[in-house]
Every structure is written in C-alpha cells, then in structure tokens.
Amino acid sequence: MFKNERQVQIEWGDCDPADIVFYPRYFAFFDASTGALFEAMGYTLRQIRDELKAVGFPMVDTRSQFFTPSKYGDKVIIKSEITEVGRASFGVRHQLFNEKGLAVECTEKRVWACLNAEGVLKAQPIPDDIKAKMLSHD
Structure with missing residues (x-):
C-alpha cells in the first residue's frame, strides 16, 4: 500500500502549559x-x-494511542500509509516518532465524498486511478 513520510517541527503554539x-x-x-x-x-x-x-x-472514524509526549522544538517524523481500500472508503495509519521512538499512533477511516444533484454530501466510489495508486507500493 502507498506510504509517505514527512518531518514536522513542534511549534510553541502546539504545546500546552506543561510544554508538551x-x-x-x-x-x-x-x-x-x-x-x-x-x-x-x-x-x-x-x-x-x-x-x-x-x-x-472526510473522516468517519479516528483512533489514537499516545505513548510518549513530544515537546516544543522537537523535530518529529510522521509516517503515513494507506492500510485498506474499499469501494468508497479507505484506511490510513499515521505513526509519529520523536527522539524516544514511537510517540503516537493514529488510525483513520475516510470516505471519498462528492455532492449529489441536491447538494448533499455522499460517499462515492473512489476513482480507479486513485484506487490503483493507493494500492501501489511506491
């Protein structure tokens, strides 16, 4: 399944009074x-x-586990990957790593959504080219 990684620096405004x-x-x-x-x-x-x-x-379900805090100034790595692909929905797993290792893990379930003729948000099949890319191992 498709994966990506990015680096994020924790900013002052991301933290609570305990500096996490x-x-x-x-x-x-x-x-x-x-x-x-x-x-x-x-x-x-x-x-x-x-x-x-x-x-x-849009998100229809999300869950997280918190293992170790991150603090102001930390440079963290977020590894994200598609975990499942259905007709109109897909799963994503995010793992955030700080200097201590895995700090947070999050799973998401999302749906591919479009507005129907009445302007109502509805799940629609994921386009074939996007589904193929999600399933690739790039």
Missing part, C-alpha cells in the same frame, strides 16, 4: 499528513475538488 503537545494538535498533524499522502500520490486537494469534482475525503 496538546493532544488535538496531533489530529491536525495527521490530517495534514493525509493531505501530504495524497500529494505524494500525485493528487492535490485542489485537483480532487476542481478536476475530479469531489469534496475530498
């Missing part, structure tokens, strides 16, 4: 990492919206 990352910030990091995963596959959100007429890939 405030947990909702991890979800923002992981959401951006899903976007980066699609960009690494060759699809920007702008292309997905403008060319493919999809709204994007």
Whole structure:
C-alpha cells in the first residue's frame, strides 16, 4: 500500500502549559499528513475538488494511542500509509516518532465524498486511478 513520510517541527503554539503537545494538535498533524499522502500520490486537494469534482475525503472514524509526549522544538517524523481500500472508503495509519521512538499512533477511516444533484454530501466510489495508486507500493 502507498506510504509517505514527512518531518514536522513542534511549534510553541502546539504545546500546552506543561510544554508538551496538546493532544488535538496531533489530529491536525495527521490530517495534514493525509493531505501530504495524497500529494505524494500525485493528487492535490485542489485537483480532487476542481478536476475530479469531489469534496475530498472526510473522516468517519479516528483512533489514537499516545505513548510518549513530544515537546516544543522537537523535530518529529510522521509516517503515513494507506492500510485498506474499499469501494468508497479507505484506511490510513499515521505513526509519529520523536527522539524516544514511537510517540503516537493514529488510525483513520475516510470516505471519498462528492455532492449529489441536491447538494448533499455522499460517499462515492473512489476513482480507479486513485484506487490503483493507493494500492501501489511506491
């Protein structure tokens, strides 16, 4: 399945008064990492919206485990990979590593979504070319 990796530096605004990352910030990091995963596959959100007429890939389930804190100034690595691909949904796993090793692991389930004729957001089949890229081992 397709994988990507990116580095993030923990900023002052990511941290709580205890000088560790405030947990909702991890979800923002992981959401951006899903976007980066699609960009690494060759699809920007702008292309997905403008060319493919999809709204994007909203989250329907997310879960995280926190093993060790990250702090202001840390440079962390986020490894992201597609874990499953269905007709209209897909799974992603993110692993955030700091100097102590695996710090946070998150799984997501997302759906490929478009607006129907009435303007209602609905899951749609993932386009074949995107599905093929998700399943590749690049």
